[in-house]
Structure formats: C-alpha cells, structure tokens
Amino acid sequence: MINAPRLDINLDKIHDNARILVERLADKNISVTGVTKATLGSLKIAEALLHAGVSTLGDSRIENIKSMRHAHDKVQISLIRSPMLSQAKQVVHYSDVSHNTELEVIGALSAEAQKQKRVHGVILMVELGDLREGIMPCDMESMVRETLKFSNIAFKGIGTNLACRSGVSPDATNMNELSTLADTLDTTFGFVMETISGGNSSNLGWALSDVDTGRINNLRLGEAILLGCDPLNREPIEGLHIDAITLSAEVIEVKIKPSKPRGDIAETAFGTVKTSKDNGLISQALLAAGEQDIDPNGLLPPDCMEIIGASSDHLILNAGSQQLPIGSEIKFIPNYSALLRAMTSPFVSKVIE
Numbered sequence: 001m002i003n004a005p006r007l008d009i010n011l012d013k014i015h016d017n018a019r020i021l022v023e024r025l026a027d028k029n030i031s032v033t034g035v036t037k038a039t040l041g042s043l044k045i046a047e048a049l050l051h052a053g054v055s056t057l058g059d060s061r062i063e064n065i066k067s068m069r070h071a072h073d074k075v076q077i078s079l080i081r082s083p084m085l086s087q088a089k090q091v092v093h094y095s096d097v098s099h100n101t102e103l104e105v106i107g108a109l110s111a112e113a114q115k116q117k118r119v120h121g122v123i124l125m126v127e128l129g130d131l132r133e134g135i136m137p138c139d140m141e142s143m144v145r146e147t148l149k150f151s152n153i154a155f156k157g158i159g160t161n162l163a164c165r166s167g168v169s170p171d172a173t174n175m176n177e178l179s180t181l182a183d184t185l186d187t188t189f190g191f192v193m194e195t196i197s198g199g200n201s202s203n204l205g206w207a208l209s210d211v212d213t214g215r216i217n218n219l220r221l222g223e224a225i226l227l228g229c230d231p232l233n234r235e236p237i238e239g240l241h242i243d244a245i246t247l248s249a250e251v252i253e254v255k256i257k258p259s260k261p262r263g264d265i266a267e268t269a270f271g272t273v274k275t276s277k278d279n280g281l282i283s284q285a286l287l288a289a290g291e292q293d294i295d296p297n298g299l300l301p302p303d304c305m306e307i308i309g310a311s312s313d314h315l316i317l318n319a320g321s322q323q324l325p326i327g328s329e330i331k332f333i334p335n336y337s338a339l340l341r342a343m344t345s346p347f348v349s350k351v352i353e
C-alpha cells in the first residue's frame with residue numbers, strides 16, 4: 001500500500017458521474033465542460049471525463065492546461081479564470097478559449113495570437129449577482145463591440161459564474177437574464193453566438209429541474225463530477241457516487257485521555273481559542289495528517305468517530321468504542337476544500353486507478 005496520507009481516486013466512479021451528468025444535460029441541449037482544476041489537471045482524470053462525453057476541458061491554471069495540452073492535441077481546452085496579462089503568451093499557446101472581462105487583456109491576447117499565427121477564442125463573463133468576475137450587464141454591448149474589433153480574437157459567446165464567492169444560487173431569474181442578454185446581443189450584432197455558459201456545478205439543481213433552460217447551452221462542472229454532490233447544500237446528487245475520491249490517514253497514537261484540556265487556555269497554533277466540554281475520558285486517536293495536508297473541517301469520518309481537533313501535522317479523533325490499531329488507516333470522504341488542499345499538498349500521495 002502506498003503511503004498515507006493518501007487520496008484514492010476511482011476513475012470508474014468519476015467516469016460514471018461525468019457520463020450521467022453529460023446524459024442528463026444532453027436532454028436539455030446543454031454541453032459539459034469538464035473542469036479539472038481540483039485535480040491539478042490530472043491526465044488520467046481528464047481522459048475519463050473525455051471518455052464520458054464532456055465536450056471540452058476547462059481549468060483555471062495555465063500550468064494544468066499546459067500539461068493537458070501536451071497529451072491532448074485536438075481537445076478544446078478553456079482557461080476559465082480571466083488570464084493574467086503577464087501570461088498572455090502561454091494562454092494563447094496552450095488554450096483555445098479563455099474567459100475574459102478586461103479589454104486590455106483581450107488586446108494582449110490578440111497581439112499574441114497574431115505573433116503565433118493563431119486565433120484565440122473569447123467568452124465574455126457577465127456579473128449576475130455573485131460579485132466575483134464579470135462585466136456589468138449594462139456594459140456588455142460595448143464590450144462585445146470592442147472585442148469584435150480585435151483581428152485575432154474569435155468572440156465565442158458569454159458566460160456567468162454564481163455561488164462561488166457569495167453563494168448566490170442560480171435560478172430562473174438570473175438564468176433568464178443571461179438568456180435575454182444573449183438574445184439582445186445576437187439581435188444587435190446580427191450573429192448567433194455559439195456558447196452561453198450558465199455556470200458551474202451549483203447550476204445543476206436549476207438545470208435538471210423542470211424549467212425552461214432558455215439559451216443556456218453549456219455548464220462547467222468540476223465538484224459535481226468529482227464528489228457527486230451539489231455545492232449549494234452539499235447534498236448527494238441522485239445516482240452519483242459520493243465516494244469516487246477518499247482520503248486515508250494513518251493512526252500514530254491511541255490513548256485514553258480526558259476530553260477537556262488542563263491548564264490556562266490561550267490561542268492554539270491556528271489562532272483560535274478553543275472551549276472544550278468535559279465528556280470525561282475518551283479514546284483519542286492521533287492521525288498523521290494535518291492542516292498542511294487537508295482541511296480538517298472538510299472531512300467526513302467513518303460512523304461513530306468524530307474529528308475533535310487538528311494542527312499542522314496532526315488530526316485528532318474521538319475513536320468512540322472503535323479499537324484502532326497503531327499503523328491502521330482511517331478513511332474519510334473529503335469535501336471540495338479538503339480535496340483541493342490534499343491535491344496540492346506534496347505530502348499526500350495520489351493513487352488514481
């Protein structure tokens with residue numbers, strides 16, 4: 001067995017999740033961009049997504065796109081975070097399309113594309129309430145007009161992103177606003193735009209309900225495919241695997257200890273002052289994984305165990321009545337935050353099979 005802490009990633013389950021979502025959304029004429037950023041652009045996972053029928057790949061980091069590009073010459077890959085001006089050259093070289101909100105950046109992408117004898121696709125992102133990236137709707141017409149002037153830019157369409165920063169839920173109101181905007185722009189400019197990208201995994205509740213999805217013809221899905229849950233409430237999505245990815249950590253100490261610390265209580269290593277209830281003696285287990293590797297608040301432990309603390313390198317469990325041998329492993333289901341942290345920690349092994 002490969003060292004713990006360890007992420008075990010089951011490609012068949014990820015494939016199933018992606019295929020089911022691709023099929024359900026196809027009924028609504030919505031294509032899926034498989035978002036790979038939480039997997040560091042893993043080639044095996046990208047392949048599973050493509051095999052499951054996603055139409056394009058998307059990632060927020062050019063480094064991930066670069067490695068996927070080397071393996072997949074022909075696949076359309078989008079940069080779904082607004083490009084850094086300083087990375088215009090790589091963005092044009094490695095991605096086909098990028099999501100944009102600044103004319104200065106689009107200008108730099110066009111100049112780079114000219115040098116590289118390419119045409120770079122641009123999706124303009126619209127602000128619809130969540131207050132992260134996006135052009136204010138009233139400025140869209142002039143942004144499209146300016147974007148169309150660049151020689152080496154192909155205007156591909158519009159998109160929006162909700163829920164990530166402020167938790168604003170995609171619903172009939174904001175999605176209709178995006179559809180109406182698409183109609184208005186099409187009429188004004190006399191084209192029919194190719195892509196209207198309605199959002200991320202948090203759009204699934206809306207998209208798969210009994211609504212008219214209007215002009216929305218693309219969603220960008222990461223979390224729902226990888227973790228099988230709806231980011232708006234973290235409830236499992238019917239029919240999807242929620243254990244495609246698990247996190248295992250090794251037991252390094254088990255002792256009967258008081259549940260309440262003794263001594264004067266000040267700040268902990270992470271700055272919080274903890275108040276503990278006295279539950280008498282408990283069986284406390286220490287695991288060799290900590291804040292450097294995982295988000296302790298984002299791990300679901302096995303039944304009858306409880307996470308009661310964490311520091312940089314330790315996770316502390318109330319083992320309940322469970323006998324945990326030293327050296328045994330405990331398996332958790334990570335949420336998105338724990339998954340991101342584990343994926344980016346060099347101390348966590350990743351086993352993809």
Ligand SMILES: *Cc1c(COP(=O)(O)O)cnc(C)c1O
Binds near residue numbers: 060201220221223231
């Ligand atoms: C991360 C991200 C996504 C995917 O979000 P999930 O919730 O993982 O589906 C989609 N679009 C943008 C712009 C993102 O940054």
